[in-house]
Amino acid sequence: MTTELEQLRAALDGLRAGVLKKLSGLSEADARRSTVDSGTNIAGLVQHLTFAESVWFEEVVAGRKVSRGKRSMKVDPAVTLKILRADYRAACETSNQIIAAIGDPDAPVTRNGKTHDLRWVILGVIEETARHAGHADIIREQLDGTTGR
Numbered sequence: 001m002t003t004e005l006e007q008l009r010a011a012l013d014g015l016r017a018g019v020l021k022k023l024s025g026l027s028e029a030d031a032r033r034s035t036v037d038s039g040t041n042i043a044g045l046v047q048h049l050t051f052a053e054s055v056w057f058e059e060v061v062a063g064r065k066v067s068r069g070k071r072s073m074k075v076d077p078a079v080t081l082k083i084l085r086a087d088y089r090a091a092c093e094t095s096n097q098i099i100a101a102i103g104d105p106d107a108p109v110t111r112n113g114k115t116h117d118l119r120w121v122i123l124g125v126i127e128e129t130a131r132h133a134g135h136a137d138i139i140r141e142q143l144d145g146t147t148g149r
Helices: 004-023 028-032 042-061 081-102 118-144
Strands: 108-111 114-117
Touching (some): 028 042, 028 081, 042 108, 081 118, 108 118, 114 118
């Protein structure tokens, strides 16, 4: 029987894989191309999600400094898709290591003076990743017609 923590991780890992799949096969230019007025693009979504992983797990849960990604959706032209993918994967792996080290969804986590639990953080990152995976789905379909998970 799988534990609650394993189920939460599996849901998050599935969303993470979906985000990376939306980046797969795109050229550097298309990954940075926006099809919406806000300027959102798939490369920017991956950069932002890398930052979200780092903020929530490294900073909020583990009390370290944010080490990866940027909040912004604008990706420096010097940052290749290979680098974006590697940074996102590394951030996700670090997050998974932090989750495993704590090992208890009820473990207390304090943010902005309020105490929550690890489950709250994981669910928050699931929600953030799912929202942006949906954005990536739409942008990818607009770019080249690719649909599906």
